[in-house]
Amino acid sequence: MPQEQLLKETPIFKPMIYQELLKKTEEYVNQFYSEHPAATLLYHNQKHTAEVLDNTKRIADHFQLADRLFFIVSAAASFHDTGHLIKSDEAHELKSVELAQTFLKSIGVNEEDIEEIKKCILATAMPQMPETLTEKILCDADLYNLGTSTFKEKNKLMRKELEAISSNKIDGITWRASSISLLENHHYHTQYCQLLLDKTKAENLSDLKNKQQEKLAKVKPTEGLAVGDEEKLLSNSNAPAVAKPPKIKKKDRPVKGVETMFRLSSSNNIRISVMADNKAHIMISVNSIIISVVLGLIIKNLDEHKNLIIPTMILLGVNVCAIIYSVLATRPKVAGGVFTKEQVEDKSVNLLFFGSFYKMNFKEYDEGIKAMMSDKDFLYGTLTKDIFWQGKVLGRKYKLLRTSYTIFLYGIIAAVIAYAVATIFF
Numbered sequence: 001m002p003q004e005q006l007l008k009e010t011p012i013f014k015p016m017i018y019q020e021l022l023k024k025t026e027e028y029v030n031q032f033y034s035e036h037p038a039a040t041l042l043y044h045n046q047k048h049t050a051e052v053l054d055n056t057k058r059i060a061d062h063f064q065l066a067d068r069l070f071f072i073v074s075a076a077a078s079f080h081d082t083g084h085l086i087k088s089d090e091a092h093e094l095k096s097v098e099l100a101q102t103f104l105k106s107i108g109v110n111e112e113d114i115e116e117i118k119k120c121i122l123a124t125a126m127p128q129m130p131e132t133l134t135e136k137i138l139c140d141a142d143l144y145n146l147g148t149s150t151f152k153e154k155n156k157l158m159r160k161e162l163e164a165i166s167s168n169k170i171d172g173i174t175w176r177a178s179s180i181s182l183l184e185n186h187h188y189h190t191q192y193c194q195l196l197l198d199k200t201k202a203e204n205l206s207d208l209k210n211k212q213q214e215k216l217a218k219v220k221p222t223e224g225l226a227v228g229d230e231e232k233l234l235s236n237s238n239a240p241a242v243a244k245p246p247k248i249k250k251k252d253r254p255v256k257g258v259e260t261m262f263r264l265s266s267s268n269n270i271r272i273s274v275m276a277d278n279k280a281h282i283m284i285s286v287n288s289i290i291i292s293v294v295l296g297l298i299i300k301n302l303d304e305h306k307n308l309i310i311p312t313m314i315l316l317g318v319n320v321c322a323i324i325y326s327v328l329a330t331r332p333k334v335a336g337g338v339f340t341k342e343q344v345e346d347k348s349v350n351l352l353f354f355g356s357f358y359k360m361n362f363k364e365y366d367e368g369i370k371a372m373m374s375d376k377d378f379l380y381g382t383l384t385k386d387i388f389w390q391g392k393v394l395g396r397k398y399k400l401l402r403t404s405y406t407i408f409l410y411g412i413i414a415a416v417i418a419y420a421v422a423t424i425f426f
Contacts (some may be wrong), residue, residue, distance in 0.1 A: 018067040018068055018070070018071040019067070019071075021071055021075075021107060021108075021109060022070075022071050022074050022075060024107050025074075025075045025078050025079075025103070025104070025107075026053070026074075026078055028103055029049065029078040029079060029082060030046065032082060032085070032099075033045070033046040033049070033082075033085070034046075036085040036086075038084070038085055039164075040161060040164040040165050041084055041085070041161060042157045042158075042160050042161040042164065043154065043157040043158045043160075043161045044081045044084045044092075044161065048081065049077070049078065049080075049081055049082075051144075051145075052077050052080065052081075052138075052141050052142050052144070053074060053077045053078055053141075055077075055140075055141035055144040056073055056074055056076075056077040056137060056138055056141040057070075057074060058141075059137045059140060059141055059190060059192055059193065060073055060074070060137055062192045063133065063137070063190075063192070065133075065134075068113070069133075069134055071113070072113055072116045072117050072120065072134055073120060073134040073137050073138055075100070075104065075109075075117050076100070076117045076118075076120035076121050076134070076138050077138055077141060077142075079096050079097075079099060079100035079103075079117070079121060080093070080096055080120075080121045080124050080138065080142065081096065082095075082096045082099050082100075083095030083096035083097075083098075083099065086099070091125060093121055093122050093124060093125045094122075096121050097118045097121050097122060100114070100117055100118065100121060101114055101118065104117065116132075116134065119132070119135060120132075120134050120135050120138045121138075123135035123138065123139055124138060124139055124142050127185070128143075128186075128189070130189055133190075136189035136190050137190060139189055140188050140189055140190050140192075140193040143186060143188075144193070144197070146182075146183060146186060146197070146201050146204065147188070147193070147196070147197025147198060147199075147200045147201035147204070148197065148200060149200065151200075151201075151204045152204070152207075155179055159175050172215060173212065173215055173216065176208055176211065176212045176215070177212065179208055180205065180208050180209060180212060183201060183204060183205040183208065184205065186201075188201075191370055191374055194373075194374040195370065195373055195374060198374070198376070202376070258380070262380075262383045262384075262387065265387045266383075266386070266387060266390070269387065269390040269391065269394060270390075272394055273390070273393070273394055273397070276329065276330075276394065276397045276398060276401060277330055279401055279405075280326040280327075280329045280330045280397075280401060280404070281326075281330075283322055283323070283326040283401070283404050283405065283408065284323050284326045284327065286408075287318075287319040287320075287322045287323045287326075287408065288319075288323065290315070290319050291316060291319045291320075294312060294315060294316060294319075298312050299312070307422040307423070307426035308419065308422055308423075310418060310422065311415055311418035311419040311421075311422050314411070314414055314415045314418050315411075315412075315415035315418075315419075317411070318407060318408060318411025318412060318414070318415055319408075319411075321404075321407045321411070322404045322405075322407045322408040322411070323404075324404075325400050325401070325403045325404035325407065326400075326401065326404045328400050329396075329397045329398075329400035329401045329404065330397075333393075334355050334358075335353070335355035335356060336355075336359070337355060337356070337357065337358040337359035337360070338356075338357070338359050338360060339351070339356050339357060339360065339368065344367075344368045344371050344372070347375075347377070347378045347381055347382075349368070350382055350385050350386055350389065351365070351368050351369050351372050351382060352382055352383070352386045353386060353389070
């Protein structure tokens, strides 16, 4: 169903009724957790459910969901992990769906709403494959902590929970490998979470990889392992299936270091460009003054001093040429000011340069810039492209300035010599 249709959908119940239903649902789930304590659930507990519900409401508010959809996604968030409290061979999502369906029917929620709530809960099963906006919101709310500073703490609780459930110790290398695999394969489904959380998630992944490499470097083949027998590092028959630790040859480039590099390069280019403009301004000012003096004092007296005609023409020619090249160095060059969706899709447009969008309306530019910010390769590629073209522009500026200064340097010498010769010999 299109997102626009979801946002404008007319609720079956009145808004106040949906608010009452949500209040009853939250109260029931809180009571259910209180009546079903589980000492092994160090992560999937009532606190986690409350956090997911808060995250869900925050994201739903961003999208300004209608009351019906707000109720659906919030009710699904309340019930999504209740299945952990019931011992069953089924996946906990299926048990959560059963519990939700039984309760929601008892308070008069219609079948259509219940079906959508069930789909939202089932969408949180790994790997997540949500389809509707409400499903995407719940999936992102459930794994919200992957892109926050609390990830490390939550990850430790998750490990302790699995150890408590399986009654087996999970070694650090195995667990970090599993966490790295999760972060690498996960992506947020809503643009809101992509913009808000992707950067910190990348930092969490980088920290995990760096620590994993440090730990793997300390593992010696003589410690009960044959060379190349990495599988023994992961042998844990009762532990949950996890990915094999990746072979990390080099440390990932720090995200902050990359951003610092881009920031310094861009600011340096801007400073150098300002210096070039100042040099051009000096050259234009000096030559303009000389031209004014020559026109005011010498040209009107050429009838009396015909021997100075050639030196004067040389001096004026030098001044005019120097000014021309200085003006060309500072003369702005503006592009078409329009980009297409195809250019955004193939990542060929530089959205950081005003010449690419100054004729566009805000909505079109906003869509393009959000698409760029949600794609790390597109974003860093644009920053790289922007610095590259700044360098090209600076190269052209300084080439023209050098020509201007060279003309002035040798031209003024030639003019002085010409004046001297004309005065002495003629």
